[in-house]
Amino acid sequence: MTTDTAFPIQTTGALTLVADIGATNARFGLIDDTGVHDQRVLRGADFPTLEAAAEAYLATVRHLPRPTRGAFAIAGPVTGDRVAMTNLSWAFSTAHVRGALGLERLAVINDFTAVALSVPRLTPADVRQVGDGAPEPHAVVGVLGPGSGLGVSGLVPGPQGWTALAGEGGHVTMAPISDRESAVLAQLRKRHDHVSAERVLSGPGLVNLYEALSILDNREPEAFTPAQVTESALAASNPHCIEAVEMFCAMLGTVAGNLALTLGARGGVYIAGGIVPKLDGLFLHSRFRKRFVEKGRMREYLAPIPTYVITHPLPAFLGLAEAASRA
Secondary structure (H helix, E strand, O other): OEEEEEEEEOOOOOOEEEEEEEEEEEEEEEOOOOOOEEEEEEEEEHHOOOOHHHHHHHHHOOOOOOOOOEEEEOOOOOOOOEEEEOOOOOEHHHHHHHHOOOOOEEEEEEHHHHHHHHHOOOOOOHEEEOOOOOOOOOEEEEEEEEEEOEEEEEEEEEEEEEEEEEOOHHHHOOOOOOOOHHHHHHHOOOOOOOOOHHHHHHHHHHHHHHHHHHHHOOOOOOOOOOHHHHHHOOOOOOOHHHHHHHHHHHHHEEEEEEHHHHHOOOOOEEEOOOOOHHEEEEEHHOOOHHHOOOOHHHHHHHOOOEEEEEEOOOOHHHHHHHHHHHO
C-alpha cells in the first residue's frame, strides 16, 4: 500500500469515498468541500472483492468520520446494477456494495467517463499540448488513454452542463496505415481472433508490438514487461523496442483522429493514462500528431483541433468529485 500526498487537505464537512479501480491498482480517497485527500493505492489482486478492498482502505482512515456517499470509477462497461470488470476478476452488484459499505448513495461509472468529467476541472498546468490547434468553446471533447487497457470517452455540452459518454471504444478494430503495420497486425491475428485498438495501444499492447516486430525480423523477442519496452526505447538500447514505441505513438494518432471525426471533437482531444506522460519528448516528437491529421479530405477539418496530454496524476478523482456533486 502506498500513500499519495498530492492533495494535503484538512477535512471538513461530509465525506465521500472515491475509488479509481483499474486492472492492477485500486486508488482510494476521500473528498469533501475542500477537495480530495488521504489517497492510497491498493493492489486489486490482493483482495477477493471490491468491498474488501474498500474496507481495507477505510481501516486506514478510522480517525475520520465514515463516509456516507461513494463514487467509483471502474475499468469496464457499466450498464446496470451488475458490473464485471474487464481485466480484473471482480464482479459485483452496486446495490450490494452500497449496503455492505453502509453508504446512502453510490455512483459507479466507467473509468474513462470519470476521466472525461475531469477535463473541465483541469488547469493549464495539468495538460501539455501536442502540435497546433485551438479549441472551439462549448464544443464536443474527445478523451482516450492507454494504460492496462485503452479507455475512450467524450464530453458533450448541453443546457445543464457537460455529459460524459460511456462506451467501449478501446475495442474497435485496429486499422493499419502502412505495410509494416499490416504485417504486425497479421502477426497478432495468429494469436487473437480480433485485433482491437487495445491489443496494441495499452501496456500489454506495447509488448505485443515489440514481440511481433521482433518475430517479423526473425529475432527471438525477450520476455520484456511494458515498462522494459518503454525504458529500452527511451534509452535507445533495443531497436525493436524503439520501433514498437514509435508505432504505438503513430497508431494512437490514428485512433485519436478517428475519435475526433466520430465525435466532431472541435473542443480538442485529450490523452490520459499512465503510459504517454512517461514517454515525454519521445511522444512530443513522434508521428502522433502527423497521423492524427492524416485523414485525406478531412485533413483541413482535423488540423485546427488541438490535442493534449493530461499530466495531472489523478484525473479520475477530479471526475469522481464532479460525479459525486451530481449524485
